[in-house]
Amino acid sequence: MPDLSDKSLPSLLVDIKPGIIDLGWGHPSPYLHPLDDxxxxxxKLFSLGERDSLQYGASQGYGPFLESLARFLSGQAxxxxxxxxxxxxxxxxxxxxxxxxxxxxxxxxxxxxxxEPTYFVIEKIFREHNLDVRGVSTDEDGMIVxxxxxxxxSGMRPKFVxxxxxxxxxxxxxxxxNRRRELIDLADEYGFYIFADEVxxxxxxxxxxxxxxxxFDGCNRVISFGSFSKILAPGLRTGWIHAAEEIxxxxxxxxxxxxxxxxxxxxxxxxxxxxxxxxxxxxxDLLRKVYSNRSRVMGESLLKELGxxxxxxxxxxxxxxxxxxxxxxxxxxxxxxxxxxxVSYRPGNAFSExxxxxxxxxxxxxLYEEPEIAEGVARLASSYKRFS
Amino acid sequence: MPDLSDKSLPSLLVDIKPGIIDLGWGHPSPYLHPLDDxxxxxxKLFSLGERDSLQYGASQGYGPFLESLARFLSGQAxxxxxxxxxxxxxxxxxxxxxxxxxxxxxxxxxxxxxxEPTYFVIEKIFREHNLDVRGVSTDEDGMIVxxxxxxxxSGMRPKFVxxxxxxxxxxxxxxxxNRRRELIDLADEYGFYIFADEVxxxxxxxxxxxxxxxxFDGCNRVISFGSFSKILAPGLRTGWIHAAEEIxxxxxxxxxxxxxxxxxxxxxxxxxxxxxxxxxxxxxDLLRKVYSNRSRVMGESLLKELGxxxxxxxxxxxxxxxxxxxxxxxxxxxxxxxxxxxVSYRPGNAFSExxxxxxxxxxxxxLYEEPEIAEGVARLASSYKRFS
Numbered sequence: 001m002p003d004l005s006d007k008s009l010p011s012l013l014v015d016i017k018p019g020i021i022d023l024g025w026g027h028p029s030p031y032l033h034p035l036d037d038x039x040x041x042x043x044k045l046f047s048l049g050e051r052d053s054l055q056y057g058a059s060q061g062y063g064p065f066l067e068s069l070a071r072f073l074s075g076q077a078x079x080x081x082x083x084x085x086x087x088x089x090x091x092x093x094x095x096x097x098x099x100x101x102x103x104x105x106x107x108x109x110x111x112x113x114x115x116e117p118t119y120f121v122i123e124k125i126f127r128e129h130n131l132d133v134r135g136v137s138t139d140e141d142g143m144i145v146x147x148x149x150x151x152x153x154s155g156m157r158p159k160f161v162x163x164x165x166x167x168x169x170x171x172x173x174x175x176x177x178n179r180r181r182e183l184i185d186l187a188d189e190y191g192f193y194i195f196a197d198e199v200x201x202x203x204x205x206x207x208x209x210x211x212x213x214x215x216f217d218g219c220n221r222v223i224s225f226g227s228f229s230k231i232l233a234p235g236l237r238t239g240w241i242h243a244a245e246e247i248x249x250x251x252x253x254x255x256x257x258x259x260x261x262x263x264x265x266x267x268x269x270x271x272x273x274x275x276x277x278x279x280x281x282x283x284x285d286l287l288r289k290v291y292s293n294r295s296r297v298m299g300e301s302l303l304k305e306l307g308x309x310x311x312x313x314x315x316x317x318x319x320x321x322x323x324x325x326x327x328x329x330x331x332x333x334x335x336x337x338x339x340x341x342x343v344s345y346r347p348g349n350a351f352s353e354x355x356x357x358x359x360x361x362x363x364x365x366x367l368y369e370e371p372e373i374a375e376g377v378a379r380l381a382s383s384y385k386r387f388s
Numbered sequence: 389m390p391d392l393s394d395k396s397l398p399s400l401l402v403d404i405k406p407g408i409i410d411l412g413w414g415h416p417s418p419y420l421h422p423l424d425d426x427x428x429x430x431x432k433l434f435s436l437g438e439r440d441s442l443q444y445g446a447s448q449g450y451g452p453f454l455e456s457l458a459r460f461l462s463g464q465a466x467x468x469x470x471x472x473x474x475x476x477x478x479x480x481x482x483x484x485x486x487x488x489x490x491x492x493x494x495x496x497x498x499x500x501x502x503x504e505p506t507y508f509v510i511e512k513i514f515r516e517h518n519l520d521v522r523g524v525s526t527d528e529d530g531m532i533v534x535x536x537x538x539x540x541x542s543g544m545r546p547k548f549v550x551x552x553x554x555x556x557x558x559x560x561x562x563x564x565x566n567r568r569r570e571l572i573d574l575a576d577e578y579g580f581y582i583f584a585d586e587v588x589x590x591x592x593x594x595x596x597x598x599x600x601x602x603x604f605d606g607c608n609r610v611i612s613f614g615s616f617s618k619i620l621a622p623g624l625r626t627g628w629i630h631a632a633e634e635i636x637x638x639x640x641x642x643x644x645x646x647x648x649x650x651x652x653x654x655x656x657x658x659x660x661x662x663x664x665x666x667x668x669x670x671x672x673d674l675l676r677k678v679y680s681n682r683s684r685v686m687g688e689s690l691l692k693e694l695g696x697x698x699x700x701x702x703x704x705x706x707x708x709x710x711x712x713x714x715x716x717x718x719x720x721x722x723x724x725x726x727x728x729x730x731v732s733y734r735p736g737n738a739f740s741e742x743x744x745x746x747x748x749x750x751x752x753x754x755l756y757e758e759p760e761i762a763e764g765v766a767r768l769a770s771s772y773k774r775f776s
Contacts, residue, residue, distance in 0.1 A: 009451030009473055013444040013649040033442035038654075039434045046427045054421035054621035056401040063397030085397055092480050092625065095647035103487070107518045108496035124643030130495045233442035235653035237480065255512030259483035261401040265623035266426075267654065 014367070021376035022344040023363040026169070026319045031369070032290065033233055034283050041273035053269035057262030060252040061090025061240070065268040068275040069240060073226075076284075078202045080211035081242075087214075089241040089251045092263040093234075094199050094227040097241050098122065098162075101223060102129040104254055105193055106159040113151070113161045115143050117351030117360075119169045119197065122162060135354055136161070140313065142168060142175030145182045152190050160193040160223075166209045167200040167318025170351045170362040174209055174316070180216045187221035199227040199239075202284050204317035205292040212242070220244035228271060230319075231284045238267040291319070294365040294373055301374045305381030321363040322348075329388070331361040337387045343379035402755070409764035410732040411751040414557070414707045419757070420678065421621055422671050429661035441657035445650030448640040449478025449628075453656040456663040457628060461614075464672075466590045468599035469630075475602075477629040477639045480651040481622075482587050482615040485629050486510065486550075489611060490517040492642055493581055494547040501539070501549045503531050505739030505748075507557045507585065510550060523742055524549070528701065530556060530563030533570045540578050548581040548611075554597045555588035555706025558739045558750040562597055562704070568604045575609035587615040587627075590672050592705035593680040600630070608632035616659060618707075619672045626655040679707070682753040682761055689762045693769030709751040710736075717776070719749040725775045731767035 016022045045053055052062075060066065066085040073083040091097035106112065108130035114123060116135030126133045136151065137144045143163055163183070165175040175183070187194050196213040213222045220243070227239035241251060251257060262268065274280045298321060299314045311324040325331065331347040338344060348360025363380075365373050404410045433441055440450075448454065454473040461471040479485035494500065496518035502511060504523030514521045524539065525532045531551055540546075551571070553563040563571070575582050584601040601610045608631075615627035629639060639645060650656065662668045686709060687702045699712040713719065719735040726732060736748025751768075753761050 009448060009454050010446040011440050011451045012446055013646070027444050030439050030443070033439040035434065035437065035439050035442060038442065039430075042427075042430050042434070046423065046430070049423065051418050051421040051423050052399050052623070054423060054426065054623040055418065056415050056617070056622040058398040058401055060397060063399045066397050092484070092651065093648040095644055096480070096484075096651075099488075099491070099644050103491070103516050121643050121647040125647060128491050128643055229444070229648070233654070234444040234649065235440070235442040235657075237648060237652050237654070255509050255516055256483055256487050258401070259509040259513060260481040260617070260625060261622065263480065263484075264625050264652075266621070266625070269623075 017339065019342050020339060020344050021342060021368060021372055021379065023368070023373070023376050024344050024346040025367045026364045027234065027367050028287070029367050029369060032287065034279065037274055037279040037283060038233065038270065040277060040279065041270045044273040044277065045269055050269055053266045055265065056260070057265030057268070059257040059262060060248065061088065061262045062265055062268045062272065065090065065272040068272045072275045072280060073242070076202055078204050078208055080208070081215040083242060086245050087242055087248055089243070089248045090262045090264060090268050091225070091239040091241055092237045093229055093239045094197060094225040095125065096237070096263060097225045097239055098195060098197070099125055100251065100254065100256060101195060102126060102131065104250060106131055110159045111156060113148065113156070113158045115163055115168065116354055117170055117348065117357050118162065119164060120346070120350045122197070123353060126162070135352060138171060138173070140173055142173050142179060143183065145179045145186065148183070149186060152186060157190065158192050160195050161187070162195040162197065164197045164200070165213050166198060167203065167315060169200070169318070170320050170346070171322040172313065172315035172318055172320045177210055180210065180213060184216050184219065184221055188219040192221070194222045196222055196224045198224050199230045200318040201226070202231055203288055203291060203319070205288065205295060207316055209317060214242050217244070220246060223247055231287060232271065232274065232280055236264070236267045236271065238264045238271055291366060294370055297370045298363065298365045298373050298377060301377035305377050306384065309384070319364045319366050321365070323361050323363060325359045325361070327359065329359040331359060334383070334387055338380060338383045341379045341383040343376045343383065345380070405727065407730050408727060408732050409730060409756060409760055409767065411753070411756070411764050412732050412734040413755050414752045415622065415755050416675070417755050417757060420675065422667065425662055425667040425671060426621065426658065428665060428667065429658045432661040432665065433657055438657060441654045443653065444648070445653030445656070447645040447650060448636065449476065449650045450653055450656045450660065453478065453660040456660045460663045460668060461630070464590055466592050466596055468596070469603040471630060474633050475630055475636055477631070477636045478650045478652060478656050479613070479627040479629055480625045481617055481627045482585060482613040483513065484625070484651060485613045485627055486583060486585070487513055488639065488642065488644060489583060490514060490519065492638060494519055498547040499544060501536065501546045503551055503556065504742055505558055505736065505745050506550065507552060508734070508738045510585070511741060523740060526559060526561070528561055530561050530567060531571065533567045533574065536571070537574060540574060545578065546580050548583050549575070550583045550585065552585045552588070553601050554586060555591065555703060557588070557706070558708050558734070559710040560701065560703035560706055560708045565598055568598065568601060572604050572607065572609055576607040580609070582610045584610055584612045586612050587618045588706040589614070590619055591676055591679060591707070593676065593683060595704055597705060602630050605632070608634060611635055619675060620659065620662065620668055624652070624655045624659065626652045626659055679754060682758055685758045685761050686751065686753045686765060689765035693765050694772065697772070707752045707754050709753070711749050711751060713747045715747065717747040719747060722771070722775055726768060726771045729767045729771040731764045731771065733768070
């Protein structure tokens with residue numbers, strides 16, 4: 001028998017030191033895992049005796065799931081894009097879809113462009129594919145597309161541009177409508193793809209976001225990545241790609257999708273039932289409400305505790321506050337002071353290899369309940385007073 | 389609302405023309421999907437209220453699953469390798485694990501070596517990573533390691549060698565013990581990794597196979613890929629990597645594993661219960677028995693219907709018969725005659741880009757019940773009589 005006496009292995013990805021309120025993790029709190037809904041969907045699957053859920057699935061994904069998902073997305077006020085099942089492809093989550101897209105659309109040494117700052121792990125995924133990753137500046141309307149245009153005019157030829165158009169990670173801002181159109185025009189003109197990470201699209205608070213990037217995609221240049229991790233349950237490892245049929249065909253005919261079949265057959269049968277039973281819509285509505293309240297609490301706490309000593313824009317959706325401290329402040333140095341005071345976050349420079357975001361930090365409000373969020377911000381403010 | 393009037397999308401990967409017994413697919417028959425077992429494992433998960441199953445999982449995989457899997461493998465007579473949970477990594481199936489290994493261990497243009505013939509989809513996956521794929525000859529003892537040695541001595545420097553050591557796809561043969569040792573010695577000497585696709589290891593018939601490649605791995609050069617697709621249910625998209633801790637750490641610290649967490653958290657919690665409840669062992673035993681019987685039926689039918697006009701070795705395990713026809717016979721041309729007679733298979737040249745296997749074909753016995761297997765072989769024989 002093996003020696004099991006070594007330290008036991010962790011169950012979850014989150015890794016938080018005891019006593020710390022870690023506002024760095026964009027994971028849902030345990031209270032928000034819809035275990036009863038997944039049980040109801042499972043009961044449906046078993047009562048119907050759906051043995052197909054255990055077989056190799058169609059490469060594009062389980063057909064009835066793609067049809068239910070198309071209906072769901074088409075009916076979402078925050079998506080605003082009529083979606084046909086033929087334009088959808090089942091993934092094992094947005095990251096898996098992006099990883100496969102790297103394999104299929106780029107090769108070692110190719111140039112790709114990302115927002116500066118951007119989702120910190122995606123840069124590493126691109127580098128694991130030996131891609132040459134460069135940044136494009138952003139402001140309160142998202143990627144500065146004129147900066148991208150200048151780069152293209154100066155000769156840069158990216159294989160794709162990775163962008164988080166709605167409620168961006170880490171800044172929380174959304175790409176304006178004009179820029180969406182201009183970005184797609186540039187993709188058409190220069191022949192690159194837009195990898196649109198739209199996992200926050202449905203998590204809006206008071207106002208509807210702009211439609212999904214696919215709504216503006218007249219030239220079949222957009223590959224949109226969606227995920228059930230943000231609207232149902234990360235542990236199911238299920239998401240989708242929404243793109244023109246010719247692009248979906250490229251994913252569907254990939255050797256990887258043929259080898260194992262659809263990327264999560266059992267998970268997608270479960271989610272099909274969750275959609276058909278109205279559970280996904282109910283959960284998405286619930287998350288919007290809960291996160292909206294938590295975001296409000298975080299905003300009120302920031303105002304109360306830090307006042308005008310920092311700058312930020314309250315997000316209209318998504319998971320994040322992006323906080324700017326005064327010139328010269330270093331959020332990496334500040335981190336250990338904060339952890340001594342029982343609070344943590346992600347320093348700004350985690351989100352860009354440019355090193356330009358030393359005085360920024362990112363807070364999230366998804367993992368903790370409201371009182372802990374308020375307490376976490378209070379600890380952050382008290383650390384700031386000691387530190388500065 | 390979207391237009392759903394287009395043709396409906398398929399649910400499964402298999403795509404068989406009406407009236408044809410397609411002996412080309414190595415998928416389990418519907419009768420073998422253990423839906424009741426998965427229901428029992430699900431009931432356990434829900435009765436325990438395991439909300440962690442819906443959260444982002446640990447990058448290496450859900451700890452309790454890795455511990456149960458280590459116990460299961462250590463207890464399998466056909467594995468013969470004491471396995472520690474620290475040496476295991478959760479994948480979304482063997483193909484996903486191999487795809488990630490390509491990303492982490494090779495870059496565009498790198499040389500990799502495979503058996504000739506080999507699993508036909510894996511070559512395509514390697515080519516999707518822009519790898520330079522070359523073949524090494526095989527015989528009844530598997531890869532001819534002296535051929536590999538000659539290639540290395542002549543200057544070839546592969547990043548990895550992909551091998552299916554036990555009950556190989558498509559030939560059904562197993563790598564001998566001497567060659568296992570010699571292959572690992574070469575890996576150590578020339579600094580390449582051995583990607584050992586061991587998905588058939590536990591599906592033996594009368595005699596135990598040689599131990600897993602890890603048992604011979606004194607120099608931490610073996611990365612073994614296992615899968616629940618072959619012993620439980622392909623639709624769960626769950627498998628594992630077994631390798632030295634230093635290699636497991638490389639997978640665990642990959643950006644992709646960090647981005648989405650463990651590759652199938654919900655599936656692995658289910659399988660942990662299937663293991664602990666004894667259901668995986670029961671199912672593996674059942675599959676061995678059923679496939680052994682089907683293999684015997686196929687062998688008897690081949691003998692009765694085709695006699696000495698073809699050559700093959702009855703497999704000791706796995707999924708495949710590899711049939712050699714007389715010199716000059718072309719199994720690609722023969723295919724349409726067979727399909728006219730209501731039977732299909734995979735032509736030999738599907739398994740190698742060398743074009744050397746024109747007179748071979750591969751049959752499988754996993755998807756059909758015994759009477760259909762006998763009928764399929766009878767149709768093949770009758771087609772052969774017409775054709776030759």
